[in-house]
Amino acid sequence: MRTDSIDRPSLSACIEVSRLFGRLNQESRERLLAEAFVAFADRGEVIWFAGSESRFSATLAKGYVKLVRTAAQGTAVTVDIAGPGHTIGLLAVIEGHAYPLTAVAVSPTWYLKVPSALLRSLYQVDSALRDEVLHTMAPRLRRAHDMMARLTMGRVEQRLASVVLLLADSFGVRHDAGTTVAVPLTRSDLAEMAGTTVETTIRVLSRWTKAGWVEMRRRHLTVLHPESILNQSEGD
Amino acid sequence: MRTDSIDRPSLSACIEVSRLFGRLNQESRERLLAEAFVAFADRGEVIWFAGSESRFSATLAKGYVKLVRTAAQGTAVTVDIAGPGHTIGLLAVIEGHAYPLTAVAVSPTWYLKVPSALLRSLYQVDSALRDEVLHTMAPRLRRAHDMMARLTMGRVEQRLASVVLLLADSFGVRHDAGTTVAVPLTRSDLAEMAGTTVETTIRVLSRWTKAGWVEMRRRHLTVLHPESILNQSEGD
DNA sequence: GCACAGCTATGATGCGCGTCATAACATCGC
């Protein structure tokens, strides 16, 4: 089933949800409305490839995007995930570099496509935007360092736990029983993030399911006992 | 042997080598000269702990500092290394957060200590400084993503190779025979960066030494055949 | 309905590397 264009958000809706463009001054905002446009990427579709010239940034309105680093031999590692409100490709565009990472939609995604020239000129003019850029970079750097630390040390089970909890933290929807990760991820996606294989990921997740710590339907993961999945490996 | 205070660099020398403060306007520069001061940290000394309130940033003049994340159980992971010209603690100070990482000197280090209040006020006033901050963050984020990818995938031997080559690239001194890493690192430091144990690191390095790919004296590592140490694991 | 692709699941096998020894050196302080 294809996502209908009925879901298509308006230009201004895209700007609204954005942390980056949300507080733009009137003039900048109008330029954005005039020159930026809304685009769509289906699940699995590549928005841009690592190494290609940066022509635009993408501000996500609906859906989720994984940022992937592909190694020489073909193994791919997901180093970050972006959701609604996030802007990706920002640094590459502003600094005029090629995209360092490949961006792939993990769910049907609507996003605001801002041409490089426009973004750069807005960046020059609007000092509020400049501050916002820094504010969006800081947590990303911190997340990256955090994940680096968690990934380099310890058991695979711990690493998976870290990944799952980070996801629940960043994109979780809390309800009575637990927290459901809003991003629709396959075991393969999770494996790619934790730096392990699909098989091991499946094994660990079924173990957790049997223990009643998580629940999984389709591509949606619900964390019931965060402490348990974290401690199992630490304590033991 | 303690590093003598004879080596102590002047305030202006510290500012000179800095990428961040190098192009400051006259007024900002004078404030810096008036309110910042030079400090020293011996090898192994902690400059600040993760989680503590950020009171100052540090601009390195001589020596090297590792940025470490310490996990709950005590295992430490080095997520970044800074050398002369680099400024650390920047984001924490500007955003008014606690330091996210622990900073430890890996060699006798002289640095410029810039109080938070001063840095923040300079940041507000001087727009050139603001741009520089972004320029210094971008490569760090890229490096972090790069290392994340390399660390999550593959053999320990590859990961060590990545770490060593990154070091040679960032802090290498080229000469006829090869590239010598300027940072004095122990096997334990390298292990901490590659996410492995000291023993394995030693084994791998002796293997490389026997193959004639690297040379090591004291804490100084020289890379002779970069391609070999990278390919051994990939190709095989 | 059927076929096909993508995802989930489970079991057998082997080896990479973490863990636990033990010891030779180097470096520093006294």
Place this chain on the structure above:
DNA sequence: GCGATGTTATGACGCGCATCATAGCTGTGC
């Protein structure tokens, strides 16, 4: 000089997890 501490080095053992193989399951297109 001496011992204390940190660093480098090597060997034995065993488990965790990647790899390979196989199969049930779910959704999508014809």
